[in-house]
Amino acid sequence: MPAATPSHWQLRTRRLLLPHPAGPLRRPLVMGIVNATPDSFSDGGRHTSVEAAVAHGLRLVAEGADLLDVGGESTRPFSAGVTAAEELRRVGDVVRRLAAEAGVPVSIDTSKATVAAAALEMGAEIINDVTGLEGDPGMLPLAAASRAGICAMHMQGSPQTMQVDPRYENVVADIKRYLQERLDALLEAGVARERICLDPGIGFGKTHAHNLTLLAHAHEFLDLGVPILIGHSRKGFIGKSLEQALGRPASEAQRDGGTAGAACALAAQGIQIVRVHAVGLVRSALELFCARP
Secondary structure, three states, X not given: OOOOOOOEEEOOOOEEEOOOOOOXXXXXXXXXXXXXXXXXXXXXXXXOXXXXXXXXXXXXXXXXXXXXXXXXXXXXXXXXXXXXXXXXHHHHHHHHHHHHHOOOOEEEEOOOHXXXXXXXXXXXXXXXXXXXXXXXXXXXXXHHXXXXXXXXXXXXXXXXXXXXOXXXXXXXXXXXXXXXXXXXXXXXXXXXXXXEEEEOOOOOOOOHHHHHHHHHOHHHXXXXXXXXXXXXXXXHHHHHXXXXXXXOOOOHHHHHHHHHHHHHHHHHHOOOEEEEOOHHHHHHHHHHHOOOO
């Protein structure tokens, strides 16, 4: 039997209300992306100074972001990793400033326990780990001890290998099984269920067809009984789908339109959180799509 739909996500010091069929909030929460990196796939190099990254984060909040996700290491396909010291140099002051000024929870997007720990000390509320908290043996103990909100994502392989012929027997069932295993590992490590969020990892070790299948069947992950986050924004499968439909390459603005359309499809399935670049566009689309008569 599917688990009960969670009503909130408990973070380090605050609680986020989640959309619920019987509750006051019906639209998914919108997580705004703040990439403090020179090489992210979509907006790398735009916000590499502290002032630019902070200004961008504050602008996303003004556009309607419910929370912000700050990252200092690109995880685009075939990207090279950076040291913990370099990653922290990129994100430290950004996290500190946004945690103090933004008025919404700040998430640290990292797979390194030392970076996550420092970001939490600077005011971050959430650890968002694309390795499902498997990339660093220090991450599970930190997750339990810090009492932060945790988002564990599925990725087949690593950023360097994930798009080299990804294969699944059944992409939805395989990823659902993996996420259940990570949920069990987090619970066993002492992380409370109410602090856990899971992400099937669209675009991370998936083909075009895999991504479209995950988008269509996202509701199946709700059976896991914790909030589900989908990070589909501007991904290659959106560009490819639009190119096939339009007969020409899709612009960034068109990818944002596709992102908003997919967000509404996810809202219809009951997904609780979407992680996006174009916060204003997506938030507006969701507000209208989820408006009560």
